[in-house]
Amino acid sequence: MKMSKLIRQMLGISVGIFIFIVISISIFFSWTLYTNIMLEYQNKGISVAQSIADSGVDLILNRDESTIQSLVNQYYKNINGVAYIAVRNSKRELISHTFVPYPPEELSEFHEPIINKRFSESMTIQFINVKNMGKVLDISAPILAGEVGFVHVGMDTRPILSVIYKTIGKTLLIILLIFIFSVIMNYIFMRRIAKPLQALTEYADKLAKHTFDAPLEIQKDIKLLVEVSKNEISNLANAFINLEDQLILYIKNLQETTSAKEKMESELNIARSIQMSMLPKLMKKIPGYEMYGYLSPAKEVGGDFYDYYLLKKRNSIYFAIGDVSGKGVPAALFMAMTMMLLNSLARQIDSPSAVITEVNRELCERNEHSLFVTLFFGVLDLRTGMIEYCNAGHLPPYLVSDKGQVEELALTDGMALGVDPDFEYETKTAELSKNTTVFVYSDGVTEAENSAREQFGHELLEKVLKDNSKLNPKDLCEKVFTDINSFAEEVPQFDDISILALRKNI
Amino acid sequence: MKKHLKPLLLLIFLFLIIAAPITAKVKPKRKKPIVIGMSAALTGASKNLGKDLYIGSKIVFDEVNRLGGVHGRKLKLKILDDRYNPLPAVKNTVSFVEKDDVDLLYCFMGTPTVTRVLPLLKRYQEKNIYLFFPFTGAQPQRVPPYNQFAFNLRASYLQETKGLVSQFIKIKRKRIAVFYQSDAYGRSGWSGVKKGLADYGRSIIAEASYVRGAGFDQSFKEAAEYLLKQKPDAIISIGSYQACAGLIREMRDLGWDGLIANISFVGSESLLGLLVKYGKKVGKDYTKNIINSQVVPSYEDTSLPAVREYRKLMARNKSKRYSYVSFEGFLNAKTLVAILDQSGKWFNKSALPQVVSSIKEYDIGIKDLISFGSPDKNALGKVYYTTVKNNKFVPIKSWSKWKK
Numbered sequence: 001m002k003m004s005k006l007i008r009q010m011l012g013i014s015v016g017i018f019i020f021i022v023i024s025i026s027i028f029f030s031w032t033l034y035t036n037i038m039l040e041y042q043n044k045g046i047s048v049a050q051s052i053a054d055s056g057v058d059l060i061l062n063r064d065e066s067t068i069q070s071l072v073n074q075y076y077k078n079i080n081g082v083a084y085i086a087v088r089n090s091k092r093e094l095i096s097h098t099f100v101p102y103p104p105e106e107l108s109e110f111h112e113p114i115i116n117k118r119f120s121e122s123m124t125i126q127f128i129n130v131k132n133m134g135k136v137l138d139i140s141a142p143i144l145a146g147e148v149g150f151v152h153v154g155m156d157t158r159p160i161l162s163v164i165y166k167t168i169g170k171t172l173l174i175i176l177l178i179f180i181f182s183v184i185m186n187y188i189f190m191r192r193i194a195k196p197l198q199a200l201t202e203y204a205d206k207l208a209k210h211t212f213d214a215p216l217e218i219q220k221d222i223k224l225l226v227e228v229s230k231n232e233i234s235n236l237a238n239a240f241i242n243l244e245d246q247l248i249l250y251i252k253n254l255q256e257t258t259s260a261k262e263k264m265e266s267e268l269n270i271a272r273s274i275q276m277s278m279l280p281k282l283m284k285k286i287p288g289y290e291m292y293g294y295l296s297p298a299k300e301v302g303g304d305f306y307d308y309y310l311l312k313k314r315n316s317i318y319f320a321i322g323d324v325s326g327k328g329v330p331a332a333l334f335m336a337m338t339m340m341l342l343n344s345l346a347r348q349i350d351s352p353s354a355v356i357t358e359v360n361r362e363l364c365e366r367n368e369h370s371l372f373v374t375l376f377f378g379v380l381d382l383r384t385g386m387i388e389y390c391n392a393g394h395l396p397p398y399l400v401s402d403k404g405q406v407e408e409l410a411l412t413d414g415m416a417l418g419v420d421p422d423f424e425y426e427t428k429t430a431e432l433s434k435n436t437t438v439f440v441y442s443d444g445v446t447e448a449e450n451s452a453r454e455q456f457g458h459e460l461l462e463k464v465l466k467d468n469s470k471l472n473p474k475d476l477c478e479k480v481f482t483d484i485n486s487f488a489e490e491v492p493q494f495d496d497i498s499i500l501a502l503r504k505n506i
Numbered sequence: 507m508k509k510h511l512k513p514l515l516l517l518i519f520l521f522l523i524i525a526a527p528i529t530a531k532v533k534p535k536r537k538k539p540i541v542i543g544m545s546a547a548l549t550g551a552s553k554n555l556g557k558d559l560y561i562g563s564k565i566v567f568d569e570v571n572r573l574g575g576v577h578g579r580k581l582k583l584k585i586l587d588d589r590y591n592p593l594p595a596v597k598n599t600v601s602f603v604e605k606d607d608v609d610l611l612y613c614f615m616g617t618p619t620v621t622r623v624l625p626l627l628k629r630y631q632e633k634n635i636y637l638f639f640p641f642t643g644a645q646p647q648r649v650p651p652y653n654q655f656a657f658n659l660r661a662s663y664l665q666e667t668k669g670l671v672s673q674f675i676k677i678k679r680k681r682i683a684v685f686y687q688s689d690a691y692g693r694s695g696w697s698g699v700k701k702g703l704a705d706y707g708r709s710i711i712a713e714a715s716y717v718r719g720a721g722f723d724q725s726f727k728e729a730a731e732y733l734l735k736q737k738p739d740a741i742i743s744i745g746s747y748q749a750c751a752g753l754i755r756e757m758r759d760l761g762w763d764g765l766i767a768n769i770s771f772v773g774s775e776s777l778l779g780l781l782v783k784y785g786k787k788v789g790k791d792y793t794k795n796i797i798n799s800q801v802v803p804s805y806e807d808t809s810l811p812a813v814r815e816y817r818k819l820m821a822r823n824k825s826k827r828y829s830y831v832s833f834e835g836f837l838n839a840k841t842l843v844a845i846l847d848q849s850g851k852w853f854n855k856s857a858l859p860q861v862v863s864s865i866k867e868y869d870i871g872i873k874d875l876i877s878f879g880s881p882d883k884n885a886l887g888k889v890y891y892t893t894v895k896n897n898k899f900v901p902i903k904s905w906s907k908w909k910k
Contacts, residue, residue: 063646063649064644064645064646064649064694064697065693065694065696065697066617066621066644066645066646066690066691066693066694066697067621067645067646067690068693069689069690069692069693069694070592070618070621070622070646070689070690073618073688073689073690074592095693095697096693098688099688099715100688100715100716100717101714101715101716101726101728101729101732102713102714102715102729102732
């Protein structure tokens with residue numbers, strides 16, 4: 001139980017401190033008390049001895065022993081702490097004393113050297129252990145420098161010890177009571193902390209398992225806690241409550257965002273399929289010619305496109321490949337616009353340059369976001385096999401003969417569409433020989449990177465084309481795409497890849 | 507002649523009128539009693555002594571009062587209990603003088619008590635307060651500076667102890683030990699024994715003490731064994747009847763049957779009473795070889811007029827307290843009455859010392875005459891020796907049977 005551990009620790013520390021206090025107080029107290037009381041006793045004994053010594057002069061010289069005995073008894077009875085009093089005459093005989101039934105031997109021996117001194121001025125103060133009296137402080141004073149006699153006063157040290165024990169006992173009892181009281185207060189206070197801590201711990205546990213759809217039941221109890229106390233605990237509780245509320249909001253947002261995202265994703269998927277469906281269908285067989293196109297957008301939707309269309313009344317196929325600046329939805333939308341424009345105008349206008357010029361103009365009018373598109377547009381005369389083409393800023397296509405010859409089509413000095421609305425585009429022509437493939441591609445092919453940041457590049461592309469020059473357009477396109485993939489390894493496709501291959505078989 | 511009768515009668519008449527109040531003033535007040543203050547132990551371990559002294563004195567004063575008092579003044583005896591302790595005795599004295607306005611103090615009991623009261627007599631010097639016949643043989647009230655305030659009838663402890671020592675030495679018992687009360691009384695007796703032995707060039711061979719107030723039932727074994735170690739020929743005890751009886755019991759139980767002597771203050775009858783009672787209980791005779799010195803003659807000796815009067819008055823009062831102590835109280839009272847009588851009609855406290863010292867060779871009925879006036883002698887100052895026979899203390903006729 002977490003609570004009892006805290007309290008056990010507190011108790012352990014308290015007991016430790018208590019024991020330390022008890023021991024140090026006992027030692028200090030006893031020592032201080034003992035030395036002080038001993039000093040007092042000594043002073044008391046000294047004054048008794050001095051007093052008897054002073055009056056003893058007259059008493060011993062002029063009066064009889066019973067008067068001295070009377071005085072001795074008076075002091076002995078009335079002053080507490082006196083263990084014995086004894087008076088000697090000039091012959092050192094005991095003439096009055098309080099010893100019952102007789103003076104202890106050890107005391108007589110003890111006094112011998114003191115009383116035998118020839119001319120004693122001062123008192124002799126020493127401790128002696130006497131049977132039945134314990135440790136006694138003996139104060140021996142000469143009466144008239146020892147010439148008249150001696151007085152011995154013994155102060156009993158046993159009352160001192162009993163006083164000390166009693167005082168310490170009382171003090172320790174008080175300390176014990178204070179200790180018990182403080183433990184109880186501590187316990188109560190700890191409980192006041194431990195209980196909310198326990199509640200907060202339970203709260204945290206529940207938070208961990210929380211689904212965060214609504215505040216937990218326990219939050220109400222925690223809120224009560226905050227109202228009850230205004231301290232670090234309530235601050236912590238507040239933090240917890242805040243955390244929960246924030247988490248609930250956040251997760252709600254997250255859920256909304258996620259569902260919005262999912263919605264968006266599904267819309268993007270729809271957009272992708274729309275875009276894909278915009279691409280030309282597989283062309284029905286045209287004798288002597290094969291065409292295949294392949295598009296792989298980097299995202300769901302992309303800015304590349306290819307198109308081909310059989311212009312029946314003119315016995316020609318137009319084919320085009322375009323690359324809109326950027327990627328994703330904006331590029332895709334621009335691409336769609338470009339493709340539709342191209343498709344519609346190519347069918348109406350015979351001249352390829354006019355088509356491109358007009359497409360450009362239309363695009364520039366509708367280009368608030370300044371996108372541009374590189375385009376390769378070619379028209380293949382099916383009877384002659386001659387291609388009239390216009391290259392608007394696009395990579396020049398390759399002509400691949402089945403003998404492995406690979407050469408680029410010449411550029412037509414056209415800039416990308418969507419930049420200059422008044423640009424007049426020009427065309428060039430080229431011949432498509434027998435078993436030759438015109439391979440049109442976008443920069444996604446050559447700019448495909450591997451993990452070493454090397455690009456696929458024109459050399460590798462030309463090599464692939466050269467090695468696979470005999471393949472039909474479909475196989476060729478797939479091979480190129482496969483090679484790009486194996487080149488790129490794990491690196492995800494960065495740019496849209498579009499390939500278009502058109503082969504003359506006869 | 508007839509012509510002068512009228513003025514003569516007038517003169518006599520005038521004279522009587524004037525003289526009467528004057529003569530009335532000069533005449534002493536006959537009805538005021540003589541107040542006598544007595545402090546003694548009526549409770550505590552020594553209560554028997556106080557009670558004995560009181561009854562012995564009272565029978566005398568009652569008899570005197572019955573016969574008209576002293577010169578017409580009754581004697582009023584006021585007694586206060588001091589439990590044989592000095593402080594209460596002092597308080598009683600102050601109370602007597604300041605509250606009761608006593609004429610004199612009488613028969614105070616005990617050495618520690620009287621020794622402490624003596625300075626008060628000096629304090630009340632101007633009031634002429636004198637202490638008559640205190641029941642103690644100690645020295646303080648017998649020597650300067652306080653002997654001028656006290657009058658002593660009985661022999662001193664010095665006389666008793668020296669007497670005992672002499673008797674013991676005579677019968678060759680030279681190894682003498684002392685058992686004494688640890689206070690002024692015990693010390694006084696001890697001092698007497700010491701001086702007595704010093705006269706023979708000897709000293710006390712062993713001494714042991716006990717605390718004043720000890721009871722007979724207490725153990726005195728440690729003291730007894732200590733004394734026994736020195737192999738005494740005789741022990742002189744200066745104590746109370748309870749402690750002395752206790753010592754006798756211990757010594758006899760230890761198998762020592764030597765001589766044990768006690769002095770007058772012990773209260774011989776009370777001592778004997780305890781020993782007989784205990785002896786009956788355990789089936790042993792503890793009364794052998796006990797010698798007690800006394801300061802008054804035997805109250806059994808009916809050849810003495812005082813004894814006869816004592817016994818008569820005791821019987822009349824139906825008192826059973828026959829003892830040396832109550833007989834001493836009786837003699838003290840008789841002597842006091844004699845002194846008061848001698849003081850005459852115009853009793854004057856300041857004149858008491860002169861009156862007392864004028865009493866020489868006076869017979870109070872015990873054959874031995876009393877004489878006041880000598881500063882170092884007690885008026886009676888005689889020591890009598892007694893021993894136990896048939897459970898009574900009787901005068902010793904011969905010491906030979908105790909010869910060593």
